[in-house]
Amino acid sequence: MSKPLQIDIRRKSFHLNGKPRQILGDIRIDVRAGELVALLGPSGCGKTTLLRSILGLDNDYQGIIRLGEEPINGPGLDRGVVFQEPRLIPWMTVRKNVEFAIPEDADRELVSHINDLLEITGLADFSYAYPKQLSGGMAQRVALARALVNVPDLLLLDEPFGALDSHTRMAMQEELLRVLEREGTTTLMVTHDVDEAVFLSDEIVVLTQQPARIRAKFRVNLDYPRDRTHAAFTHLRNEVLKAFYG
Amino acid sequence: MDQTIDQTRRANSNSNGVLRKTLQRLVVPVTLLVTWELSVRWGLFPPALIASPSQVLTKFFTMLFGLQLIEHAAISLMRLLSGFILGTVLGIFLGTVVGASRLGARLFEPSVLSLIPIPPIAWIPLLIILFGIGDASKILLISIGSFCTLFIHTAYGIRSADKNLVEVANVLGKSRSSRLWHILLPSAIPNILSSMRVAMALSWTLLIASEVIASSKGLGWLIWDSRNFSRPDDMIVGMVAVGILGKLTDTLLIKLERYLTRWRSTYQDIPNV
Numbered sequence: 001m002s003k004p005l006q007i008d009i010r011r012k013s014f015h016l017n018g019k020p021r022q023i024l025g026d027i028r029i030d031v032r033a034g035e036l037v038a039l040l041g042p043s044g045c046g047k048t049t050l051l052r053s054i055l056g057l058d059n060d061y062q063g064i065i066r067l068g069e070e071p072i073n074g075p076g077l078d079r080g081v082v083f084q085e086p087r088l089i090p091w092m093t094v095r096k097n098v099e100f101a102i103p104e105d106a107d108r109e110l111v112s113h114i115n116d117l118l119e120i121t122g123l124a125d126f127s128y129a130y131p132k133q134l135s136g137g138m139a140q141r142v143a144l145a146r147a148l149v150n151v152p153d154l155l156l157l158d159e160p161f162g163a164l165d166s167h168t169r170m171a172m173q174e175e176l177l178r179v180l181e182r183e184g185t186t187t188l189m190v191t192h193d194v195d196e197a198v199f200l201s202d203e204i205v206v207l208t209q210q211p212a213r214i215r216a217k218f219r220v221n222l223d224y225p226r227d228r229t230h231a232a233f234t235h236l237r238n239e240v241l242k243a244f245y246g
Numbered sequence: 247m248d249q250t251i252d253q254t255r256r257a258n259s260n261s262n263g264v265l266r267k268t269l270q271r272l273v274v275p276v277t278l279l280v281t282w283e284l285s286v287r288w289g290l291f292p293p294a295l296i297a298s299p300s301q302v303l304t305k306f307f308t309m310l311f312g313l314q315l316i317e318h319a320a321i322s323l324m325r326l327l328s329g330f331i332l333g334t335v336l337g338i339f340l341g342t343v344v345g346a347s348r349l350g351a352r353l354f355e356p357s358v359l360s361l362i363p364i365p366p367i368a369w370i371p372l373l374i375i376l377f378g379i380g381d382a383s384k385i386l387l388i389s390i391g392s393f394c395t396l397f398i399h400t401a402y403g404i405r406s407a408d409k410n411l412v413e414v415a416n417v418l419g420k421s422r423s424s425r426l427w428h429i430l431l432p433s434a435i436p437n438i439l440s441s442m443r444v445a446m447a448l449s450w451t452l453l454i455a456s457e458v459i460a461s462s463k464g465l466g467w468l469i470w471d472s473r474n475f476s477r478p479d480d481m482i483v484g485m486v487a488v489g490i491l492g493k494l495t496d497t498l499l500i501k502l503e504r505y506l507t508r509w510r511s512t513y514q515d516i517p518n519v
Contacts, residue, residue: 055417075417087410091432091509100428101418132511 002186003068003078003153005031005054011211012049012061023049024061025213029188029205031154036180036187038197040244041207047190050212051158054188055081067154077103080147080185082160086139088131094118094142095127101146110149117145120179137168141175148183155180157189161196173199177224194244198237199226206243216243297479305479306486319487322453322464325381326495329388330449334442336389337396344397345404346430358397366391366452370459379460388452392445399441403434436510439503446499450492465491 012024023046031037041047052058054065056074065072067079080101088097098117102110118124121141131139140160147155160176161169173196180187191197197204204218218240226233279299285291286298297305309315340358343350369390373383407430415425457466465484472480 057413057416075419077419079417081417083410085410087414089411089414089429089432090511091435092428103419104424130509132509 002033002184004033005029005154005186005188006066007031007050007054007063008065009050009053009061009063011063012046012053022211025208025211027063027207027212027214029214031186031188032202033186034184035202036189036200037203037205038201039188039190039205039207040192040194040197040240041190041212042209042244043192045207045210046212047207048158051081051156051188051190054154054156055079077101077150078153079156080150080152080154081156082140082143082147082158084159084162086131086136086143088134088139088142088146090131093128093130094123094134097131097142098146098149101149103150106150110151113149113151114145117149117179120182121145121175135168136164137172140164140172144176144179148179148185151183152185155185155187157187157191159190159192162192169193169196174225176200181224194237194240195228198222198233198240199228204240206240216240218243293478294476295478297482301479302482302486306483309480309483315483315487318463318465318468318484319491322457322466322488323491325384325457325464326388326449326453328381329385329453330392330446332385333389333392333394333449334396334445337393337445338400338438340393341397341400342404342426342431342434345401345434346426351401355401358394362394362398366394366448367455370456374460384453384456384461387456388449391448391452395441395445395448396438399437400434403437404430406437407433436503436507439499439506443496443499443503446495447492450488450495454488 007027007029009024009027011022011026013020013022015021027050029037029039039047039050049058053061054072056072056076056079059073072079088094089100092100095114095118098114099111102114115124118127121144123138123141123145126134126138131142134142144160157176161172164172177200189197189200198220201220204220205214206216206218207213208215218236220236222230222232222236228234283298283300286293286296286301306315340354344355344358345351366387369387370383373386377383377386411429411433412425415429420428453464454466454469457464458470461467465488469481469484469488472478472484
């Protein structure tokens, strides 16, 4: 089931044209089991680098990341990810794309989980469509179903709705909440959209410009479904905006 | 009501368009055939050297129903397909090894790349010395051409697979073989199929060349032998047969390509451009 995520990074550097360049500074974030934390930061601040470390694609940093009790050392199916682009495999149908995430020796139960996920993401009728036949929003829903099919302990979202138009984006945010309520997955979401962060998350972490450090944290104590026009909502959004740009 | 009228009008203008387009397509071939026919009839060419289209057509059906044409074509197709399939399978296999594995590339790529610049035709004398003038040397010549073409394009197709998709496979913890079957090879399919068409055209060239040089059967031999014995109608029948079969093999490969790359979204999918 869902596990808490503990990020405790001291420092991470790259070599760019032979010169060391610090990407990440002190970053400590705790995501409680089943909660959604949004990481807000200016573009190019190192959010994606942080996500790659949590995915286990980049293990060259000082510090430790734990999912539950276990430190993360490499990629694993206990984490599902949705990138900014859907990254669907073009020669596989919608169903095959979701199925591809399941390991060959997995339980039969996961196969029925495919049906559930296609159903709740509204993709059941498109099971046999190819990615080229899908709209941007639908393609991203397939990516979400693929990320959740193995019932991961942690869901990572890297600006998943950043490439969608604002109307589709809002519809997808509501859809995400519905899916997460059902699956109960701990989620860490990278975004640069303050409105989205306030609408979705239990906690907002604002990062500084590179090297990324934590600038501010906000607890979002608003009931779901949230009303974007409500005074408490707009008040918090303004606070976050101030921290973000201030 | 208005809509129905509109639709009828559009349908009418469409069928007119089809007729007009068909006529436009026929202008050049019909002019060429008529010019050819007339210039032979009026004695512009010596009839011992050139046959007219009508003579060729008559001879074509005589040889077809007399089964000589079928016999030559069957032997040629056997050589062509054996060589093509052998070369293609080996080319895809070794191209995959070289494209997907660094060790494979170090082992095989330098040797293969140093053989590729040798034009296949230059292999003919060596192949005849090694394998005689029978079918084996012809099949091997054709397979060399197909192998080189498929090797280059398969390796290239695999290397140019989308890095983002490979990363997806890595995040999902896929094995090397799963990554190869589900990501790398399918990525290379468009390249593989289009290079198979190039290889098929090259195979026809090499087939005719090898049959002209050493043979006593086959379409290439028919063309060459008819020339030697001043039978211009037989000679052109041979050329026409090669043309028809060449078109047929190309069409089959196009159909295969369309089917295997139906997931792609390309310029071709835009209607009426």
